[in-house]
Amino acid sequence: MAGHSKWANIKHKKAATDAKRGKVWTRIIKEITVAARMGGGDVGTNPRLRLAIEKAADSNMPKETVVRATQRGSGNLEGANYEEIRYEGYGINGAAIIVDCLTDNKVRTVAEVRHAFSKYGGNMGTEGSVAFMFKHCGQFFFAPGTNEDALMEAALNAGAEDIISDDEGGFEVVCPPYDFAAIKQSLEAAGFKADMAEIIMKPDTETLFEGENAIKMQKLLDALENLDDVQDVYTNAILEN
Secondary structure (H helix, E strand, C coil): CCCCCHHHHHHHHHHHHHHCHHHHHHHHHHHHHHHHHHHCCCCCCCHHHHHHHHHHHHCCCCHHHHHHHHHHHHCCCCCCCCEEEEEEEECHHHCEEEEEEEECCHHHHHHHHHHHHHHCCCEECCCCCCHHHEEEEEEEEECCCCCHHHHHHHHHHHCCCEEEECCCCCEEEEECHHHHHHHHHHHHHCCCCCCEEEEEEEECCCEEEEHHHHHHHHHHHHHHHCCCCEEEEEECEEEEC
16 A cells, blocks of 8 residues: 555564553453463463463563463462453444454443543444454564565465565565464574564455544554453554554
8 A cells, every 4th residue: 555664663663562561461461361272281282372472471471471471371370250242333433443352351342442432533333343354473573674584485375375466575474374373493404583573354345544543543452452351452444553
């Protein structure tokens, strides 16, 4: 899209994440707890737990905090019982939004999510109303200047589905979600550490928002992301502020 800088948005997202480290840690602790509860406390046999612990390491979370969260999830320590729940809705000009939560109180969470939508110009939809517009996948971003041929060879050998270049010289690698951990390990072994690597809901198409509409949409997304029970927010809106 003309005038849109994907790399500026990635840097903005990373800076925002770093600025909210306390909240990031809370989200990772919840993820570790749920992953351990669902798949056990052994990272060798639980890829979801392994990814959550890698996020913890990347955010400089103390190891003892990680251990306690794993033990709570495994049933070895008392703690809250979190449940995964997804809400779908619409933002400014009908932009699609997915809100993934981990909560110990669904009544509280749905009320807070609905309030954020209504307060900032959006509205909640029914289950499945926008999810069909997104693809569940692993996503890696590599900055401009990355060796294209070497990255493509390493990514394809690792099992990636697609490698997408952009006008700025950066690259996006897309893979099946359940292959994410293995592909991440293979890429790093080949010398490629992504600027950003996540399992996400990737929109099939994107819509550029500029000016006042971008500002309004950002306020809605910020309100959703700042809710305590929200883990991730996905949208097909690209904001050019």
